[in-house]
Amino acid sequence: MHRPALAALPFFVAMAAPLPALADSPPDPRVIAAFAETAAECAAMGGTLELPPDPVTLVDLTGDGILDMVVSEAGAFCGPDLGYFGGSGGTRVNVVIGDHIQHLYGGAWAVQDVAFEVEGETMPPLRYLLMARHGSACESFGAAPCLEAFAWDGTQMISVLSARE
Secondary structure (H helix, E strand, O other), X not given: OOOOEHHHHXXXXXXXXXXXXXXXXXXXXXXXXXXHHHHHHHHHOOOEEXXXXXXXXXXXXXXXXXXXXXXXXXXXXXXXXXXXXXXXXXXXXXXXXXXXXXXXXXXXXXXXXEOOEEOOEEOOOEEEEEEEOOHHHHOOOOOOXXXXXXXXXXXXXXXXXXXXX
16 A cells, blocks of 8 residues: 655645645645654654645634644554554644644544533633543553543643642
């Protein structure tokens, strides 16, 4: 099976189903930048990064009504024969909000608005990026359920893990 190499990113991103608006324009340079660290790691091992299919998902991560990007590296392959990036704990998930690119690590993810009730009053909902993590991130074993929530603080995505006693 042939996977597109990083050099083919402009064509690949333009053809990705989640980004039909890019078909007649150059790729967003933030997508290329999101893969830069992984491409450099692969090159340092003597390989060429081959991109996963459909790595970009457009979603409002901050609740401001503007679509942001989640660029998943799940399925990224360091070719021709060095292997896939990631493992049982997931892989790098790049969050792109405006010009900010942040690397997070995990597996499956979802965005959820949560409204808390305080003293009988429902507060405005807050938007969270929920990321499945390796069980060890929750002080358990690999296959144990583990979820980390991230919220935008105006500058970066911050973990909202509760403090342990």
